[in-house]
Amino acid sequence: MPTEKQYFPLDGYTKSFWLGLEDQEEFSSHRTTRELPSEVDVLVIGSGYAGASTAHYLLHQDPALRVALYEARTACSGATGRNGGHVKPYYHRNYDLYLQMLGEKGAAEVVNSEYDHLWAIKKIVDDNNIDCDFFLTRACDVYPDKEDSRVARDLEAAKSMLANPHIYPEMKKQFQIFHGAAARMISKSPQTDIAFTYPAASCWPWKLFISILKMCVAKGLNLQTNTLVTKVTSTDNGKWVVHTPRGTTICGKVVYCTNGYTKGLLEEFSNTIVPQRGVCCSIEAADKDHTPHLTNTYGLFTSRPNSDYLINRPDGTIIVGGRDESLIKPNGDISGWFDCVDDTYVDEVSKAEFKDYMKKRFSTWENTDSDVSKIWSGILGFTNDYLPYVGELDVIGKKGCYIVAGFHGHGMPRVLFSAKAVATCITQNKKVHELEYTIPKGFFVSKERIEKPNVYEQGIHKFVKEHYDAKL
Structure with a gap:
């Protein structure tokens, strides 16, 4: 009889570049109290x-709250400790989907919120x-395959976004599109015919959120690492028991x-937020005294599941993530990916x-040998409609429960x-739609959204059917 598939974090995870300091940081395995709090x-x-x-935000808004946080492994060792370090709003990317799903105002809320995130994160850091x-820098999106359908799609999306009267004028002023030789010179990508550039940032995400957790513990948070939550059950008096x-x-x-x-904990989301494995690596010049430096962060896009993201760190290290198609087996088996x-x-x-990733893609690296210094995998949460789920879970009969999840590989902005929205719901005893504007309405949890077909998964199966000899 087959064993039931488990969806909990695994031990023995690959160590990312960002987690390189984990073993030196005692706080990684912090437990505020020896025993778990009873209530x-x-x-x-x-x-x-x-x-x-x-x-x-809970402790900032109500310092008297008794707040506990349980983590299955070490602190920030999940997707936050293994992403690309890219604080990059999408702006035009997927704008056509948002427009179709949410209308002009709803799509503008998504774009404006991502722009605001950039400055809000900077403010917290400062x-x-x-x-x-x-x-703080600029992102540069390029397209290695000039004939790829993604080029025309993203250009039309950008034009539509810039025509939206509800999107911040200051953001539009900072969004630029370059073509031909100018695109290649500015981006240093010799294969592209177009480049989109706009404000973005990079950071060391593990350091950022370890610092925030330390601040929270100083304010009274009871942090319990290496404490796997296996289930949550209800009591007769309206409370919850975390096991x-x-x-x-x-x-x-x-x-x-x-x-x-x-x-793993909410079966109602089994087909709504699906885990997907990704791969990321750090690349260093073989001669560290002569390391080319790219002034932008990057997105290298195609219509296939092989789009990549890249940042150039201040120490010269390149962090690259993507190459998802390498996770699909030759026979079309996606079980090691989706x-x-x-x-x-x-x-x-x-x-x-x-191997030779930078040399193949950037003119400034064409004469520079490089090494992959570290490579790792991580688990992302992809949703049925490309948008996260944020708010109360009353709609599935779990009053007093909330969710902040399903960021579709795009959580930083x-x-x-x-x-903040969910924390405010709790401290003000309101539902997310009752709050003064905090997040795009398209993020709100609803039963209708949860039960919608997974169009993202449908797209994956369509791709596999068209490009592989699938024997699933």
Whole structure:
């Protein structure tokens, strides 16, 4: 009889570039108290970007709250500790989808919110003097295949976005499109015929959110790492019991900041937020005294699942993520990519994708040898409609429970305000739609959204059917 598939974080995970300091940081395995608290007001599940930010806003808005945060592994060791370090709003990318789903005002809310995130994160870093290599720069999106259908689609999306009267004028002023030789010169990408550039940033995400967690603990947060939440059950008096191998905790409110692992605890989201494995690596010049430097962060896009993202760190290290097609087996098997929570390994096929990556794609690197210094995998949470789920879970019969999850591989410019919205729901005892504007309405949880077909998954299966000899 087959074993039931589990959707919890695994031990023995690959170590990312960002987690290189983890073993030197005692706080990574912090437990505020030796035993779990018997009861708290709010219990947050997950210590990444969403969990840390939710705890931050809860304690900022109501310092008297008894807040606990349980993490299955070490602090910030999930997607937050293994992403690309890219604080990059999409702006035009996927704008056509938002326009179709949400209308002109709804699509503008998404774009404006992502723009605001950039400055809000910078303010948190500046106000708290957080050492996380935060670097304000510009993103540059290029297209290595000039004939790819993605080029025309994104250009039309950009034109439509710039024509939207509800999008911030100051953002539009900073958005530029270059063509031909100018695009190649500015981007240093000899294959592209077009380049979109706009404000973005990079950072060391693990350092940023470890710092925020430390601030929260100083304000009274009870942080319990290496404490896997296995289930959450209700009581007769309207409270919740959070179960772990170390014991249980009773709480009035539960916040699921579980992203790619959501379906492990909320079966209602089994086809709504699906885990997907990704691969990322760090690349260094073989001669570290002569390292070319790219002034932009990058997106290298195609219509296939092989779009990449890249940042150039202040120390010269390149962080590159993507190459998703390398996770699909030759026979079309996607089990090591889609609906997968195994971040304990990286395939040899994926490793080969990053060999001479920079030399092949950027003119300034064409005479520079490089080495992949570290490569890792991570688990992302992809949703049925490309948008995150934020708000109360009353719609599935879980009054007092909330969710901040499903960021579709694009959490850095979306999570902060989503966490703030849920924290405000709790401290003001309101539903997310009753709040003064905090997040795009398209992020709100609804039963209708949860039960919609997974169009993202449909797209994956369509691609596999068209490009592979699928024998699933």
